[in-house]
Amino acid sequence: MEDQIDFRRMPVIHPYRQILDKAYSEASDASKTVSAENKLLEIRIKELKRVETAVEIICNYLNNIVEKTPHVNLMPQYYTEIVSLAIDKEQFKKSLGAVRWAAEKSKELSTTYKKKLKGAQARDLGRIRSEYYGRQSSVLHQIRRDFIFLEACRARLKNLPKFKEMKTVVIAGFPNVGKSSLLKTLTGAEPNIQPYPFTTKHVRVGYIEKYVQLVDTPGLLDRSLDKRNDIELQAVLALRHLSDMILFVFDASETCGYKMTEQVSLYKEMKKSFEVPFIVCFNKCDLISGKDLEKYTKKMGTNIYQVSALKNNGFDKLREFLLVDALPSKKKFYQ
Ligand SMILES: Nc1nc2c(ncn2[C@@H]2O[C@H](COP(=O)(O)OP(=O)(O)O)[C@@H](O)[C@H]2O)c(=O)[nH]1
Ligand SMILES: [Mg+2]
Structure with missing residues:
Protein backbone atom coordinates (compact mmCIF):
# COMPACT_ATOMS: atom_id res chain seq x y z
CA MET A 1 0.00 0.00 0.00
CA GLU A 2 2.79 2.43 0.85
CA ASP A 3 4.20 2.14 -2.68
CA GLN A 4 0.80 3.01 -4.02
CA ILE A 5 1.12 6.51 -2.64
CA ASP A 6 4.79 7.12 -3.32
CA PHE A 7 5.10 9.37 -6.33
CA ARG A 8 8.84 9.53 -5.80
CA ARG A 9 8.96 6.17 -7.62
CA MET A 10 7.59 7.76 -10.76
CA PRO A 11 10.31 8.09 -13.43
CA VAL A 12 11.26 11.45 -14.97
CA ILE A 13 9.43 11.81 -18.28
CA HIS A 14 11.54 13.26 -21.10
CA PRO A 15 10.39 15.09 -24.23
CA TYR A 16 9.25 12.48 -26.73
CA ARG A 17 11.84 13.48 -29.35
CA GLN A 18 14.60 12.60 -26.95
CA ILE A 19 13.22 9.07 -26.60
CA LEU A 20 12.92 8.67 -30.37
CA ASP A 21 16.48 9.93 -30.91
CA LYS A 22 17.78 7.46 -28.37
CA ALA A 23 15.76 4.57 -29.83
CA TYR A 24 16.81 5.22 -33.45
CA SER A 25 20.43 5.83 -32.65
CA GLU A 26 20.68 2.63 -30.62
CA ALA A 27 18.81 0.83 -33.38
CA SER A 28 21.40 2.02 -35.87
CA ASP A 29 24.28 0.90 -33.63
CA ALA A 30 22.67 -2.50 -33.13
CA SER A 31 22.23 -3.01 -36.86
CA LYS A 32 25.98 -2.51 -37.38
CA THR A 33 26.71 -5.63 -35.36
CA VAL A 34 24.79 -7.77 -37.84
CA SER A 35 26.62 -9.63 -40.61
CA ALA A 36 25.72 -12.44 -42.98
CA GLU A 37 27.38 -14.29 -45.87
CA ASN A 38 24.72 -13.18 -48.27
CA LYS A 39 24.67 -9.39 -48.74
CA LEU A 40 20.94 -9.22 -49.47
CA LEU A 41 20.13 -11.28 -46.42
CA GLU A 42 22.35 -9.03 -44.34
CA ILE A 43 20.44 -5.90 -45.36
CA ARG A 44 17.14 -7.52 -44.43
CA ILE A 45 18.45 -8.67 -41.03
CA LYS A 46 19.90 -5.21 -40.37
CA GLU A 47 16.57 -3.52 -41.03
CA LEU A 48 14.75 -6.06 -38.84
CA LYS A 49 17.29 -5.48 -36.08
CA ARG A 50 16.63 -1.75 -36.26
CA VAL A 51 12.90 -2.21 -35.85
CA GLU A 52 13.33 -4.68 -32.98
CA THR A 53 15.78 -2.47 -31.11
CA ALA A 54 13.75 0.69 -31.56
CA VAL A 55 10.49 -0.86 -30.37
CA GLU A 56 12.15 -2.49 -27.40
CA ILE A 57 13.59 0.80 -26.18
CA ILE A 58 10.35 2.68 -26.74
CA CYS A 59 8.11 0.07 -25.13
CA ASN A 60 10.42 -0.34 -22.13
CA TYR A 61 10.32 3.39 -21.63
CA LEU A 62 6.53 3.60 -21.84
CA ASN A 63 5.87 0.51 -19.73
CA ASN A 64 8.21 1.74 -17.05
CA ILE A 65 6.14 4.92 -16.72
CA VAL A 66 2.92 2.93 -16.40
CA GLU A 67 4.36 0.46 -13.90
CA LYS A 68 6.04 2.95 -11.59
CA THR A 69 3.26 5.51 -11.49
CA PRO A 70 0.96 4.99 -8.50
CA HIS A 71 -2.61 4.31 -9.59
CA VAL A 72 -5.05 6.90 -8.36
CA ASN A 73 -7.83 4.31 -8.08
CA LEU A 74 -5.87 2.12 -5.67
CA MET A 75 -5.06 4.80 -3.12
CA PRO A 76 -6.64 5.36 0.25
CA GLN A 77 -9.37 7.97 -0.03
CA TYR A 78 -7.61 10.72 1.93
CA TYR A 79 -4.70 10.40 -0.46
CA THR A 80 -6.89 10.58 -3.53
CA GLU A 81 -8.24 13.83 -2.12
CA ILE A 82 -4.81 15.23 -1.49
CA VAL A 83 -3.78 14.23 -5.02
CA SER A 84 -6.86 15.97 -6.40
CA LEU A 85 -5.73 19.16 -4.70
CA ALA A 86 -2.39 19.06 -6.44
CA ILE A 87 -3.35 17.97 -9.96
CA ASP A 88 -6.23 17.33 -12.34
CA LYS A 89 -6.85 13.71 -11.42
CA GLU A 90 -9.05 12.82 -14.41
CA GLN A 91 -6.52 14.22 -16.89
CA PHE A 92 -3.82 12.30 -15.05
CA LYS A 93 -5.69 9.02 -15.58
CA LYS A 94 -6.30 9.88 -19.23
CA SER A 95 -2.66 10.73 -19.89
CA LEU A 96 -1.49 7.55 -18.24
CA GLY A 97 -4.01 5.70 -20.41
CA ALA A 98 -2.50 7.41 -23.46
CA VAL A 99 0.96 6.14 -22.52
CA ARG A 100 -0.44 2.63 -22.20
CA TRP A 101 -2.10 3.02 -25.61
CA ALA A 102 1.18 4.18 -27.17
CA ALA A 103 3.01 1.13 -25.83
CA GLU A 104 0.45 -1.22 -27.38
CA LYS A 105 0.34 0.69 -30.64
CA SER A 106 4.14 0.66 -30.91
CA LYS A 107 4.23 -3.09 -30.40
CA GLU A 108 1.56 -3.57 -33.06
CA LEU A 109 3.43 -1.38 -35.55
CA SER A 110 6.66 -3.26 -35.09
CA THR A 111 4.90 -6.59 -35.71
CA THR A 112 3.30 -5.26 -38.88
CA TYR A 113 6.54 -3.81 -40.22
CA LYS A 114 8.62 -6.83 -39.35
CA LYS A 115 6.23 -8.89 -41.47
CA LYS A 116 6.54 -6.39 -44.31
CA LEU A 117 10.34 -6.46 -44.13
CA LYS A 118 10.37 -10.22 -44.24
CA GLY A 119 8.26 -10.37 -47.40
CA ALA A 120 9.57 -7.34 -49.31
CA GLN A 121 11.90 -6.99 -52.27
CA ALA A 122 15.46 -6.04 -51.33
CA ARG A 123 15.20 -2.62 -52.97
CA ASP A 124 12.14 -1.72 -50.82
CA LEU A 125 13.67 -2.59 -47.43
CA GLY A 126 15.12 0.85 -46.65
CA ARG A 127 11.93 2.63 -47.63
CA ILE A 128 9.77 0.29 -45.50
CA ARG A 129 11.94 0.75 -42.45
CA SER A 130 11.88 4.49 -42.78
CA GLU A 131 8.11 4.38 -43.15
CA TYR A 132 8.06 2.44 -39.90
CA TYR A 133 10.15 5.13 -38.19
CA GLY A 134 7.73 7.74 -39.45
CA ARG A 135 4.71 5.95 -38.04
CA GLN A 136 6.42 5.15 -34.76
CA SER A 137 7.41 8.81 -34.39
CA SER A 138 3.85 9.83 -35.05
CA VAL A 139 2.56 7.58 -32.23
CA LEU A 140 4.76 9.37 -29.70
CA HIS A 141 3.99 12.73 -31.27
CA GLN A 142 0.31 12.07 -30.57
CA ILE A 143 0.94 11.72 -26.84
CA ARG A 144 3.43 14.59 -26.54
CA ARG A 145 1.03 16.67 -24.44
CA ASP A 146 0.41 13.73 -22.12
CA PHE A 147 4.15 13.47 -21.57
CA ILE A 148 4.38 17.15 -20.68
CA PHE A 149 1.34 16.92 -18.40
CA LEU A 150 2.56 13.78 -16.61
CA GLU A 151 5.98 15.28 -16.04
CA ALA A 152 4.41 18.41 -14.51
CA CYS A 153 2.29 16.16 -12.26
CA ARG A 154 5.29 14.13 -11.22
CA ALA A 155 7.15 17.27 -10.19
CA ARG A 156 4.21 18.23 -7.96
CA LEU A 157 3.24 14.83 -6.64
CA LYS A 158 6.68 13.84 -5.49
CA ASN A 159 6.30 16.51 -2.81
CA LEU A 160 3.08 15.23 -1.32
CA PRO A 161 3.14 14.23 2.33
CA LYS A 162 3.67 10.60 3.23
CA PHE A 163 1.62 9.21 6.06
CA LYS A 164 1.71 5.69 7.43
CA GLU A 165 -1.18 3.28 7.53
CA MET A 166 -1.96 3.31 11.24
N1 LIG B 1 2.98 27.97 30.12
C1 LIG B 1 2.83 27.14 29.10
N2 LIG B 1 3.16 27.51 27.85
C2 LIG B 1 2.99 26.65 26.85
C3 LIG B 1 2.49 25.35 27.06
N3 LIG B 1 2.44 24.72 25.86
C4 LIG B 1 2.88 25.60 24.95
N4 LIG B 1 3.23 26.76 25.54
C5 LIG B 1 3.75 27.97 24.87
O1 LIG B 1 2.74 28.48 24.04
C6 LIG B 1 3.29 29.05 22.86
C7 LIG B 1 2.64 28.45 21.63
O2 LIG B 1 2.96 27.07 21.58
P1 LIG B 1 2.92 26.24 20.23
O3 LIG B 1 3.19 24.83 20.57
O4 LIG B 1 3.79 26.88 19.22
O5 LIG B 1 1.40 26.45 19.81
P2 LIG B 1 0.64 26.11 18.43
O6 LIG B 1 0.59 27.35 17.64
O7 LIG B 1 -0.73 25.70 18.84
O8 LIG B 1 1.40 25.03 17.79
C8 LIG B 1 4.78 28.79 22.92
O9 LIG B 1 5.41 29.93 23.39
C9 LIG B 1 4.89 27.65 23.95
O10 LIG B 1 6.11 27.66 24.63
C10 LIG B 1 2.16 24.96 28.40
O11 LIG B 1 1.70 23.86 28.69
N5 LIG B 1 2.34 25.91 29.37
MG1 LIG C 1 2.28 25.07 15.87
Missing part, protein backbone atom coordinates in the same frame (compact mmCIF):
# COMPACT_ATOMS: atom_id res chain seq x y z
CA LYS A 167 -4.31 4.95 13.69
CA THR A 168 -4.03 8.65 12.91
CA VAL A 169 -4.86 11.46 15.29
CA VAL A 170 -5.00 14.96 13.85
CA ILE A 171 -4.43 17.86 16.24
CA ALA A 172 -6.73 20.89 16.05
CA GLY A 173 -7.13 24.14 17.98
CA PHE A 174 -6.40 27.87 17.66
CA PRO A 175 -2.86 29.14 17.00
CA ASN A 176 -0.63 29.32 20.10
CA VAL A 177 -2.69 26.97 22.25
CA GLY A 178 0.34 24.65 22.24
CA LYS A 179 -0.40 22.09 19.52
CA SER A 180 3.18 21.82 18.31
CA SER A 181 4.53 21.68 21.86
CA LEU A 182 2.03 18.99 22.70
CA LEU A 183 2.97 16.86 19.70
CA LYS A 184 6.58 16.99 20.79
CA THR A 185 5.82 16.11 24.39
CA LEU A 186 3.42 13.30 23.49
CA THR A 187 5.76 11.63 21.03
CA GLY A 188 9.02 12.50 22.76
CA ALA A 189 10.81 13.24 19.50
CA GLU A 190 11.22 15.89 16.86
CA PRO A 191 8.32 15.44 14.44
CA ASN A 192 9.09 14.74 10.82
CA ILE A 193 8.09 17.52 8.50
CA GLN A 194 5.94 16.88 5.44
CA PRO A 195 4.76 19.25 2.71
CA TYR A 196 1.05 19.71 2.21
CA PRO A 197 -0.51 21.03 -1.00
CA PHE A 198 -1.88 24.58 -0.97
CA THR A 199 -0.38 25.59 2.33
CA THR A 200 2.84 27.46 2.74
CA LYS A 201 3.41 25.59 5.96
CA HIS A 202 4.23 21.92 6.41
CA VAL A 203 2.39 19.33 8.45
CA ARG A 204 4.34 17.66 11.23
CA VAL A 205 4.07 14.00 12.06
CA GLY A 206 5.09 12.18 15.24
CA TYR A 207 4.53 8.65 16.53
CA ILE A 208 3.57 7.09 19.83
CA GLU A 209 5.28 3.72 20.10
CA LYS A 210 4.85 2.82 16.41
CA TYR A 211 1.11 2.49 16.89
CA VAL A 212 -0.33 5.97 16.71
CA GLN A 213 0.48 8.66 14.20
CA LEU A 214 -0.08 12.23 15.39
CA VAL A 215 -0.37 15.01 12.84
CA ASP A 216 0.06 18.69 13.62
CA THR A 217 -1.41 20.81 10.85
CA PRO A 218 -0.31 24.46 11.07
CA GLY A 219 -2.68 26.71 9.18
CA LEU A 220 -5.26 23.98 8.58
CA LEU A 221 -7.35 23.20 11.65
CA ASP A 222 -6.72 26.39 13.57
CA ARG A 223 -9.51 28.70 12.49
CA SER A 224 -13.10 28.73 11.38
CA LEU A 225 -13.91 26.91 8.16
CA ASP A 226 -16.15 29.70 6.89
CA LYS A 227 -13.17 32.04 6.67
CA ARG A 228 -11.63 29.89 3.95
CA ASN A 229 -11.69 29.96 0.19
CA ASP A 230 -12.69 26.84 -1.73
CA ILE A 231 -9.26 25.43 -2.28
CA GLU A 232 -8.25 25.92 1.36
CA LEU A 233 -11.46 24.27 2.42
CA GLN A 234 -10.72 21.26 0.24
CA ALA A 235 -7.24 21.10 1.72
CA VAL A 236 -8.75 21.05 5.20
CA LEU A 237 -11.43 18.55 4.38
CA ALA A 238 -8.93 16.10 2.88
CA LEU A 239 -7.93 15.61 6.50
CA ARG A 240 -11.33 14.05 7.15
CA HIS A 241 -10.26 10.84 5.54
CA LEU A 242 -6.83 10.85 7.09
CA SER A 243 -7.96 11.21 10.67
CA ASP A 244 -9.34 8.41 12.81
CA MET A 245 -9.64 10.84 15.65
CA ILE A 246 -9.20 14.54 16.34
CA LEU A 247 -7.36 15.81 19.36
CA PHE A 248 -8.76 19.26 20.05
CA VAL A 249 -6.49 21.43 22.15
CA PHE A 250 -7.79 24.29 24.32
CA ASP A 251 -5.76 26.92 26.06
CA ALA A 252 -7.85 27.60 29.13
CA SER A 253 -5.33 30.22 30.27
CA GLU A 254 -6.31 32.22 27.19
CA THR A 255 -2.68 33.39 26.85
CA CYS A 256 -2.92 32.26 23.22
CA GLY A 257 -5.03 35.37 22.62
CA TYR A 258 -8.34 33.61 22.05
CA LYS A 259 -11.14 33.59 24.63
CA MET A 260 -12.53 30.27 25.80
CA THR A 261 -15.89 31.17 24.22
CA GLU A 262 -14.18 31.53 20.81
CA GLN A 263 -12.29 28.28 21.31
CA VAL A 264 -15.51 26.46 22.21
CA SER A 265 -17.23 27.68 19.07
CA LEU A 266 -14.33 26.51 16.89
CA TYR A 267 -14.52 23.14 18.64
CA LYS A 268 -18.25 22.88 17.98
CA GLU A 269 -17.80 23.81 14.35
CA MET A 270 -15.06 21.21 13.83
CA LYS A 271 -17.19 18.56 15.52
CA LYS A 272 -19.88 19.21 12.96
CA SER A 273 -17.48 18.97 10.01
CA PHE A 274 -15.51 15.92 11.06
CA GLU A 275 -17.42 12.76 11.72
CA VAL A 276 -14.72 11.12 13.84
CA PRO A 277 -14.37 10.86 17.61
CA PHE A 278 -12.92 13.95 19.30
CA ILE A 279 -10.74 13.97 22.38
CA VAL A 280 -10.49 17.20 24.28
CA CYS A 281 -7.43 18.39 26.04
CA PHE A 282 -6.78 21.52 28.12
CA ASN A 283 -3.19 22.60 27.72
CA LYS A 284 -1.18 25.16 29.75
CA CYS A 285 -2.73 23.88 32.98
CA ASP A 286 0.38 25.25 34.71
CA LEU A 287 -0.98 28.74 34.07
CA ILE A 288 -4.50 28.35 35.39
CA SER A 289 -6.09 27.91 38.79
CA GLY A 290 -7.83 24.70 39.83
CA LYS A 291 -11.03 26.64 40.25
CA ASP A 292 -11.09 27.96 36.70
CA LEU A 293 -10.19 24.55 35.36
CA GLU A 294 -13.12 23.02 37.19
CA LYS A 295 -15.46 25.69 35.86
CA TYR A 296 -14.47 25.15 32.23
CA THR A 297 -14.42 21.39 32.58
CA LYS A 298 -18.00 21.39 33.84
CA LYS A 299 -19.11 23.59 30.97
CA MET A 300 -17.61 21.28 28.35
CA GLY A 301 -19.65 18.30 29.48
CA THR A 302 -17.12 15.80 28.11
CA ASN A 303 -14.08 13.93 29.34
CA ILE A 304 -11.09 16.27 29.42
CA TYR A 305 -7.38 15.61 29.64
CA GLN A 306 -5.65 18.35 31.61
CA VAL A 307 -2.04 18.72 30.58
CA SER A 308 0.90 21.06 30.42
CA ALA A 309 3.14 20.58 27.41
CA LEU A 310 5.65 22.92 28.96
CA LYS A 311 5.91 21.03 32.28
CA ASN A 312 5.26 17.60 30.73
CA ASN A 313 2.35 17.03 33.11
CA GLY A 314 -0.72 14.85 32.65
CA PHE A 315 0.35 12.98 29.54
CA ASP A 316 0.38 9.39 30.82
CA LYS A 317 -3.38 9.01 30.75
CA LEU A 318 -3.75 10.73 27.40
CA ARG A 319 -1.05 8.57 25.85
CA GLU A 320 -2.64 5.46 27.30
CA PHE A 321 -6.02 6.43 25.90
CA LEU A 322 -4.63 7.10 22.42
CA LEU A 323 -2.86 3.75 22.42
CA VAL A 324 -5.64 1.60 23.79
CA ASP A 325 -7.42 0.74 20.56
CA ALA A 326 -4.31 1.02 18.39
CA LEU A 327 -2.22 -1.80 19.84
CA PRO A 328 -1.62 -4.72 17.44
CA SER A 329 -4.25 -6.99 19.02
CA LYS A 330 -6.90 -4.36 18.36
CA LYS A 331 -5.53 -3.24 15.02
CA LYS A 332 -8.31 -4.80 12.97
CA PHE A 333 -10.52 -2.04 14.22
CA TYR A 334 -8.71 0.45 11.98
CA GLN A 335 -8.44 -1.60 8.81
